[in-house]
Amino acid sequence: MDERVRRWRLVLGGGEADGTGTALRGDDAQMDGALSAVYEGRGGLGSSAPKVARWLGDIRGYFPASVVQVMQKDAIERLELTRLLLEPEMLDAVEPDVHLVGTLLALNAVMPDEARESARRVVRQVVGELERRLEQRTRAAVGGALDRAARTHRPRRHADIDWDRTIRANLRNYLPEHRTVVPARLTGYARRQRGVQREVVLCLDQSGSMAASVVYSGVFGAVLASMRSLKTSLVVFDTAVVDLTDQLHDPVELLFGTQLGGGTDINRAIAYGQGLITRPADSIFILVSDLFEGGIREEMLRRVAAMTQAGVQVVVLLALSDEGAPAYDHENAAALAALGVPAFACTPDAFPDLMAAAIERRDLNRWAELQASRR
Incomplete structure (x- = not known):
């Protein structure tokens, strides 16, 4: 079979309308069946954990890990398999990734005890991989920036x-x-002095759309907290605010301390974070949020203005993930921009350089424009 025809047949999914008139055999037929289960509903996966677990094993045999992660995410969303993730058999079969961790964290409150250890194992694996990928670059970028800032x-x-x-x-x-x-x-x-040189406050929105951002922020928070030259605090919020700073030494426990979903009171969260700052001129306040405010908008903007006037470097990240900015409140983003506070999405790979730019007080609007032009 011509390779081009074969690929088109797999993309189009078969049937009279695909125009290829080609039948698949052997592994190709099995691969086509795995794709159809998600993207056509042909055969389907049903609500059987063993059947879904077998399907997960099949796609790992046919596709690379990056494709498997996309198919997993699509299957969970399209076929509403979230409930099955509470079963240990499923958790042992899935390919761990950031999106899966976000889903597990959202299910944390209803997760049965027999699935909890499997879930922790998945989260621990993903967090470990992220730390290995991001820690060295973050330390190098932040350390160099602190040297240059003096x-x-x-x-x-x-x-x-x-x-x-x-x-x-x-x-x-x-x-x-x-x-x-x-x-x-x-x-x-000047050579960097010993002791704390900057205060960093990470303020994380726990709404459901921010799941991947919460995972990455937790990992970065743990890395920053391990640097003696920084005093790092981390708070998460919905309509309430929870200070998780004392858990920064263990990002897995920190992530399980979050509760994804619910309402949003950004003003209350900013008020709490503002109270953690003792040296405004040497502080960086990072709000990770889609800016859909359920609290008092005018007070939120007044608090941000007060922080910037006091010398705090305020940054708003609409997302800290690989997917770019989700839906966000454009009116609030524009109001913050008018205060001189940039609001943009940032990829995890770019975050170390963002921290360096904030420490050196570079123009972050210009920094964001340069990042966007490189994509």
Whole structure:
């Protein structure tokens, strides 16, 4: 069979309308059946955990892990298999990923005891993989930014001179006959001091659309909390606010402390987070939310304005995930932008550089535009 025809046949799903007139055999027929169970409903998966578990095993044999994760997510949403995830047999069969963790966290309150340990095993595996992927880059980016943020006019070493700023500051000392600038005043980087250099407050919206963002934020929060140069706090909110800072040493326990779903009171969450800040000029407040406010909008905006005026670097992430921005409140995003507070989506791979940009007080609107142009 021609490979191009074979691929089209698998995409189109068979039947008179597909126009290929091609029948599949062997593994191709099995692969077609696995796809049809989700995307056509032909045969279906029903509500049998053993049947679904066998299907999960089949697709792992036919497709790469990245495709398996997409098919799992689609099957859970299209065929309403959420209830089956409460059964240990299902949890042992699935391919762990961020979306699955988000679903499990949403089911945490109704999860039976016999499924809880399997669920923790899934969450622990995904968190471990994320930490290995993101920790080193985050530490390097944040550590470098803290070094660079400490400006001095008496750099101790040649390597500490910021030549771009030094040249700009000394353009008036340009000597045409020598075609050179005389650096009468140096600008450079001081070595980072010991102790806490920045306060970081992560404020996470627990509404259902933010599930992947909560997972990634929990992992990043744990990494940041492990750095002595940062004082990191993490709070989650719906209509109530819960401070999970004391669980940052264990991101798995932290994630199980969240309760995805429910209403939203951003104003109350910001008020609590604002109270955690003791050094405004050295603080970064990161709100991860789709900005659909169920609280008092005017107070929310006043609190954000007060923080920025006090010197706090405020950042609003509409999402911290690989999928980009979900549906969000455009009116609130525009109101925040008018206050000089950018609101944008950020991928996990870009978050370390975002932290570096915030520490160095770069223009975050410009940073977001550059990130968008690279996608």
